[in-house]
Structures are given as C-alpha cells and as structure tokens.
Amino acid sequence: MIRLxxxxxxxxxxxxxxxxxxxxDLQVGRGEIFGIIxxxxxxxxxxxxxxxxxxxxxxxQVWIDGQQITDARGTGLQALRRQIGMVFQHFNLLSGRTVARNVAYPLELAGKLTKAQIAEKVAALLARVGLSDHAQKYPRQLSGGQKQRVGIARALANDPKVLLCDEATSALDPQTTGQVLDLLQEINRELGVTIVMxxxxMEVIRRACDxxxxxxxxxxxxxxxVAKVFLHPGHPVSRALVREAEGDAALSDPGTATGQHLRLTFTGADTHQPLLSRIAREFGVDFAILGGRVGHIRTTPYAQFSIALSGGDAVAATAALQAAGAAVEVIGGAAPAAAPAEVRHLHVV
Ligand SMILES: Nc1ncnc2c1ncn2[C@@H]1O[C@H](COP(=O)(O)OP(=O)(O)OP(=O)(O)O)[C@@H](O)[C@H]1O
Ligand SMILES: [Mg+2]
Structure with a gap:
C-alpha cells in the first residue's frame, strides 16, 4: 500500500x-494500523x-498503491492528496466555521458535490464520529476530544484510502486518548482505511497498532x-520507550536474587493458565518474582514476568514452560545445578 x-x-x-x-525503507500494508514512534x-x-x-x-522513492508519487504535480498531486487524509495534534480547525462547515471544507474545495450532497455527506461523517448534536457549534465550544473528532471527520471527507495521524492524541488526556484511538480503530475496521499513526x-502503539x-x-x-517490539524490544531506544510506558519492573534488571533469572512471556489464551504453580509443584522448583507486567496489546492479553528460579529440576521446569507456550529468555543469574536425583525420579513417575 505505502512503500518508502x-x-x-x-x-x-x-x-x-x-x-x-x-x-x-518502510512498507505499510493495506488495512494496517502502522505506528511510527x-x-x-x-x-x-x-x-x-x-x-x-x-x-x-x-x-x-515513495510508492502508494504501486504508483511512484514523488514526482506528482498539479492535478495528479491534488488527486493524491484527496486519497490521503491527515489528522493533526492541534486539530487545525477553522475557528470562524461551525463544526459542519469545517467538515464540509475539503468537499467544497474538491468541488465535486452539490450543496445538498455535501450537507448529506457531512451529516453522515458527523454521525460516524459521534458529533451529530454539535454540528452548529464552533470549535471554541468543544472539548479537545470533540475537536479531534471534527478533525477526523474532516480527514475522512474525501473517502481517503489512507489516514495519517501526527500525534493525534498527544494533546488529550488518557481517557479521551482511549476514545479517539477506539474511533480510529473502528474507522480502520469498518472503512478499511490504512492508518499511519x-x-x-508506546502506550498509543500498544493500544492501537498492528x-x-x-x-x-x-x-x-x-x-x-507490536507484540514483538513491545514485549521483546531489541534496540535500546525501543527498550527506553517501553520502560517509559510500563515502568522499570517491565524489563527489570534482576539484580542479585539467587537462582537462574528468566523472563517469561505469555500471550493470548496461555496468559490465563495457572502454569507457574503447576510447574512449581511438578518439578519441585521455587520462583521469586522480580518484576512483571500484564495487560493487552490491542485485544490480545499478555503477561510477562522476570523470575528467579531455584531448587528442584530447573532444566525440566524450563522445558515444560516452553512446551506450555511461554517464551523463555535467560536474563541472568546462575545456571541451574543438576537436579537432585529424587526430584528427577518424581518427575519421571
Ligand atoms: N521545514 C523544516 N526546515 C528545517 N528543518 C526542519 C524542518 N522540518 C523539520 N526539520 C528538522 O528535521 C528534524 C526532524 O523533525 P520532525 O519535525 O520530523 O521531528 P519529529 O519526530 O516529528 O519531532 P516532534 O516529536 O517534536 O514533533 C528536526 O531536527 C527538525 O528541526
Ligand atoms: Mg512531529
């Protein structure tokens, strides 16, 4: 869809x-919500x-839908811009126009619809963003979240294939941010619009992006x-962004706890299995939890724990965790000692 x-x-x-x-070099697929952080x-x-x-x-070069756009000029450029809506951090609404006339503005510029058709389209757009009751208000009479809904309705006016959102929620409080991200995901799902956000x-990426x-x-x-970058960030900059969103416990440095230090990551249905207690019982191991985080990436649940594993048959316990769907990373501590014979025996029986 979009290729740089x-x-x-x-x-x-x-x-x-x-x-x-x-x-x-970047590629954004059709229908994706792609984050840039x-x-x-x-x-x-x-x-x-x-x-x-x-x-x-x-x-x-920049390609959109298989077309190299870098040299577009004149009418070609105008047609391209109509396919790409843009949403801004500070909304960029026209203060002298009502909500309805802000949304009508790009339709008036395009000059393809009659007045009646524009009115009909504006009404549909305002209904989509939940602002039907505010059509005749001016921007100064709206909250930040409402202003951004106007910005989104305006960006959708020419039925774009792509929506570019530049810090669309950065001026909003956390609750309003959540509502605007929900709206953008609904637009992506129902209209098939590709979104670059x-x-x-990192919180915005976690909630909304693929x-x-x-x-x-x-x-x-x-x-x-997102699941990969958020749960297993590979670059120091990514790790710092995750820490900023999730706190230090997220990717904790295990310090001096005894035993072997592992980071366990569960996603999807595996997240809610009582796995740790079962493995502890089965293999006679002890866990100290050093840090952790639980939540959702879009709608997928995840849990990630750093643990110190000691006693029992640590090698078999680790293998069983992996077999049960946990991603296991060794992050420090002492390698597990050979398990006492009686524990191994218990496991075999
Ligand atoms: N029109 C311009 N003329 C000169 N320098 C520019 C221009 N636009 C951006 N820059 C410079 O390019 C670099 C990248 O800027 P850009 O605005 O893309 O960053 P950003 O990641 O969007 O930052 P922010 O989070 O603050 O919005 C900066 O060093 C900026 O000063
Ligand atoms: Mg910027």
Whole structure:
C-alpha cells in the first residue's frame, strides 16, 4: 500500500544541510494500523509528510498503491492528496466555521458535490464520529476530544484510502486518548482505511497498532509486529520507550536474587493458565518474582514476568514452560545445578 525506498530528507539551514531522514525503507500494508514512534526531533513528522508530499524526499522513492508519487504535480498531486487524509495534534480547525462547515471544507474545495450532497455527506461523517448534536457549534465550544473528532471527520471527507495521524492524541488526556484511538480503530475496521499513526508514546502503539517502526535520529532502528517490539524490544531506544510506558519492573534488571533469572512471556489464551504453580509443584522448583507486567496489546492479553528460579529440576521446569507456550529468555543469574536425583525420579513417575 505505502512503500518508502531509500528515502532521505535534508533541510537547508544556516549552518549547511541538516539531514532529517537517512535511507528509510518502510512498507505499510493495506488495512494496517502502522505506528511510527520516536523522540522529539527523530523525524516522525517529516516522514509522514513525505507520504502526502507536504515534503518531497531529497532522494529515494515513495510508492502508494504501486504508483511512484514523488514526482506528482498539479492535478495528479491534488488527486493524491484527496486519497490521503491527515489528522493533526492541534486539530487545525477553522475557528470562524461551525463544526459542519469545517467538515464540509475539503468537499467544497474538491468541488465535486452539490450543496445538498455535501450537507448529506457531512451529516453522515458527523454521525460516524459521534458529533451529530454539535454540528452548529464552533470549535471554541468543544472539548479537545470533540475537536479531534471534527478533525477526523474532516480527514475522512474525501473517502481517503489512507489516514495519517501526527500525534493525534498527544494533546488529550488518557481517557479521551482511549476514545479517539477506539474511533480510529473502528474507522480502520469498518472503512478499511490504512492508518499511519505517529506518536512518542508506546502506550498509543500498544493500544492501537498492528506494526511499529522505531525512529531515532532519522533512522528506523527497529521494526516489527507490536507484540514483538513491545514485549521483546531489541534496540535500546525501543527498550527506553517501553520502560517509559510500563515502568522499570517491565524489563527489570534482576539484580542479585539467587537462582537462574528468566523472563517469561505469555500471550493470548496461555496468559490465563495457572502454569507457574503447576510447574512449581511438578518439578519441585521455587520462583521469586522480580518484576512483571500484564495487560493487552490491542485485544490480545499478555503477561510477562522476570523470575528467579531455584531448587528442584530447573532444566525440566524450563522445558515444560516452553512446551506450555511461554517464551523463555535467560536474563541472568546462575545456571541451574543438576537436579537432585529424587526430584528427577518424581518427575519421571
Ligand atoms: N521545514 C523544516 N526546515 C528545517 N528543518 C526542519 C524542518 N522540518 C523539520 N526539520 C528538522 O528535521 C528534524 C526532524 O523533525 P520532525 O519535525 O520530523 O521531528 P519529529 O519526530 O516529528 O519531532 P516532534 O516529536 O517534536 O514533533 C528536526 O531536527 C527538525 O528541526
Ligand atoms: Mg512531529
């Protein structure tokens, strides 16, 4: 659906050229919610602005639906922009227009519908975002969440295939953020709109995205399914973003606890099995829990614990955890000693 190939972007500055993006390769599939996360200045806004050609790449190519768009101009560019809606952090509504007329604005610009058709379409869009009762209000009379719903309705006006959201929830409180993310997921599901979502918060990625790219200083340092990046972040920048969202216990450093230190990750149906107690009983091992987190990635439950495992048959216990669906990583501590013979015997019986 969207493909960036070796894209770079340099800005001219007083002190010479400022490289904002270096050799970005990315693919976003049709119907995906794709997250781009990174610190301030990492290049996130520049990256999405290349997708609707608010910026042009210094080198490399951008493809949408199999079409190379980097050289689009004039009517070709206008047609492309209509296929791509954009939602902004600070809503960017026109303060002198009512809610309905803000949503009508892109339809008026496109000039394809009659007044009556525009009114009908605006009513449908406001119903979709839950603002039918607010059509005649002005932006200043709305809460932040309501303003962003207007922004979303306006972005959908020309039936785009792609929605670009640049920090769409960053100005909202956590509860309103949740509601706006729910709305975006509903739009993705029901209208099949591909969504590219920029954020500096891992929490937004966890709640709403299928895949994520982590951007640092203009480079993609990690990319993959959200479950992978969120539960097993491979790059220090990704780990720092997870810690920021989940606290230190999430990826805890096990410290000096005795025994072997393991990180266990359960996802999906396995999350709610009483596995630890069963394994402890069966193999005579003891667990100390060093840290952990439980929650959902979109709708999939997960649990992740760091434990110190001691006593009993640790090797067999580890194998049984894996066999039962847990991902097991050794994160430190002493390697398990050979199990006492009587414990092994118990297990065999
Ligand atoms: N129009 C521009 N002219 C010059 N430099 C720019 C321009 N736009 C962005 N930059 C620079 O490019 C780099 C990346 O900026 P960008 O806005 O893409 O970052 P960001 O990840 O969106 O940050 P934030 O989270 O603060 O919005 C920064 O160093 C910024 O100063
Ligand atoms: Mg930005």
């Amino acid at each position: 190939e070796a894209v770079t972007k340099n800005f001219a500055s007083k002190r010479g050229t400022l490289p904002a993006l270096h050799g970005i 990174g610190a301030s200045g990492a290049g996130k806004s520049t990256l999405v602005r290349l997708i609707n050609l608010l910026e042009r790449p210094s080198s490399g 920029i954020t500096h918060e 895949r994520v790219a982590v951007l640092e200083k203009g480079r993609v340092v990690e990319e993959g399914p």
